[in-house]
Amino acid sequence: MNEFLVKNEEDTRAFGITLAESLKASDVIGLIGDLGTGKTTLTKYIAEGLGIDETITSPTFTVVKEYNSGRLPLYHFDVYRLTSGNDLWEIGADDYLYGKGVSIVEWADLVKDGLPENTKFIYLEYGKGQNERIYKWDF
Numbered sequence: 001m002n003e004f005l006v007k008n009e010e011d012t013r014a015f016g017i018t019l020a021e022s023l024k025a026s027d028v029i030g031l032i033g034d035l036g037t038g039k040t041t042l043t044k045y046i047a048e049g050l051g052i053d054e055t056i057t058s059p060t061f062t063v064v065k066e067y068n069s070g071r072l073p074l075y076h077f078d079v080y081r082l083t084s085g086n087d088l089w090e091i092g093a094d095d096y097l098y099g100k101g102v103s104i105v106e107w108a109d110l111v112k113d114g115l116p117e118n119t120k121f122i123y124l125e126y127g128k129g130q131n132e133r134i135y136k137w138d139f
């Protein structure tokens, strides 16, 4: 497992922008972490790294939002209201997950069985200080 100690939001931004540089079509990033650990915030900075100039807002009520102004399309999922991979399939998520863009899935643990095999999971945890976070990943 790789581990990164995030001291503040500026570190989150640096992590997101660096990660964005390595992304290619059909990559799927699954974010797993409790409420407020910063899944949407990290997504915002990955989007910035992709050159997206639209405002990223949480897609909780729509499940997925699409942004097309960057180097690659971004499909931002929040599956908080879903309960299984089958729910993902029912909303036609495969068109996004295997599509021309990058997918980022908040609460990926809820739909793990419906995500592509090569999904890159990132685990977000709270650190000691208010703005500290710990990111863990194994890709």
Ligand SMILES: Nc1ncnc2c1ncn2[C@@H]1O[C@H](COP(=O)(O)OP(=O)(O)OP(=O)(O)O)[C@@H](O)[C@H]1O
Residues within 6 Å of the ligand: 006, 007, 008, 009, 010, 012, 033, 034, 035, 036, 037, 038, 039, 040, 041, 042, 058, 106, 130, 131, 132, 133
């Ligand atoms: N190092 C940090 N990285 C990311 N966010 C941070 C950091 N430090 C503080 N924050 C703050 O923590 C909050 C994270 O909220 P955010 O909506 O991104 O979390 P979330 O995991 O998407 O929550 P939810 O489970 O509701 O979807 C923001 O208010 C952000 O400013």
Ligand SMILES: [Mg+2]
Residues within 6 Å of the ligand: 039, 040, 041, 058, 078, 106
């Ligand atoms: Mg969120």
